[in-house]
Amino acid sequence: MSISALLLTLAAAIAPGTYAVDPATSTLRYVVVHKLHQVDATSKQVEGRAVVKPDGTVLTEVRAQVASFRSGDGNRDEHMLETMNVSSYPYVTFKGRGSAGAGEVQMQGQVDFHGVKKAYTVPLQVEPQGDGALHVTGGFDISLDGHHVERPSLLFVKIEDSCHIDVDLTLQPAK
C-alpha cells in the first residue's frame, strides 16, 4: 500500500462532521512542579467542539473554567486561582487546526490563558471508537511566565515555569 493510500485510509477513519466533547468522560489536567512536591489538578468541566471538514482539515476549540480544576487541596487550588486572576481571566481556551486521521495528529493552535494568547503545537493520539466517537489523548507544556502568570510559591520557593497539560477527551458526533 502506498503512503498516500495509507493516509487516505487513516483520514477515512474519521467521518467529516461536527463532534462535541462529552463532559462526562473528558478531563483536562495540569501538572506543576515545586522543589518539595508535584501538584496535579483535574477539571471535569470541559467544553469543546471539533469540526472535521470534507478535505480532512480539523478545526477545534476546547475550554475549561480555571476555577474548575481540583488538586485535592482546597487551599492550593485557591492559591492557584488567586495567582491566575480568575475573575479577570476565568477560562483557559485552546483553538487550533490540524488534519483528520486516526493515530498521531499534530494540532497547531493558540492557548488563551491568563489573557495571553500563545501558539503551541499539541501532539494528540486519536482513537476512533466503535460508536463513532473519538478518544483523544495527548499532552504539552506551557510556560507560566510566557502567559504572565506570577508563579505561586511555597516556603518562598516558586513553582517551576513549565506547566504540563494533559488532554483526555471523548468526542461524540454532534446531533
Place this chain on the structure above:
Amino acid sequence: MMRQPPVLAVLFLTIARAAVAQQQEPVPELLPPPPDTRPVDEDAIHLRRTMLNVHQGLGLGMFGLALANTVVGQLNYSDKFGSAANTGRYQLAHQITAYGTLAAFTATGLLAVFAPNPLPKSGGFDRTTLHKVAMFTAAAGMATEGVLGFYTAQREGYLDQHGLATAHLVIGYVTFAALSLGVGAIVF
C-alpha cells in the same frame, strides 16, 4: 519563445499558497460565548494572599520557637525533677520561649481566621482541613499548657507539682506533634 514553467512547480506553489492561506485563516468560534462567571473581589483576593503569605512566614517562625520551647521545657523538667540539683537555670528561657510561641501562634492563627474569603470553597476533606484540625488541636493544647504551666508553678512545695509538671510535659509533646502535623500537611 517563452519557457513554460514546469507543471510540478506550479502545482507545488499552488498547494503551498493554499496551505499558507489556510494557516493564516483564524479558527472560527466553535463554542457559544461562555456564560458570565461570578464576579470576584480582586482587592479581597490580594489582601487574602498577603495575609496568608505573612501567615506562612510567621507560622514557620512560630514552629521554630515551639521546637525551642519544647526542648527548653524538657530541660527545665529534667533539671527540676530529674536531678537533685534543681538549679532553675532553664526556667526563664522556658518562660520566654513559651510566651513567644503563644504570641506567634495567636498572631498566625488570627491572620488565617480574619483573611477574607472571596472565592467559593471546594468541599471535602483535604490537606487544608487536616491543617486546620491539627492547628485547632494545637490551640487547645497551648491553652491547656498556659493554664497548667501557671498552676504548676504555683504548686511549688506541694506533692502534686511533679504530677502536674509531667502532665504539662506530655501535653507539650502532644501540642508540638499537632503543630508538626499541621505544618507537614501544608508543606509536604
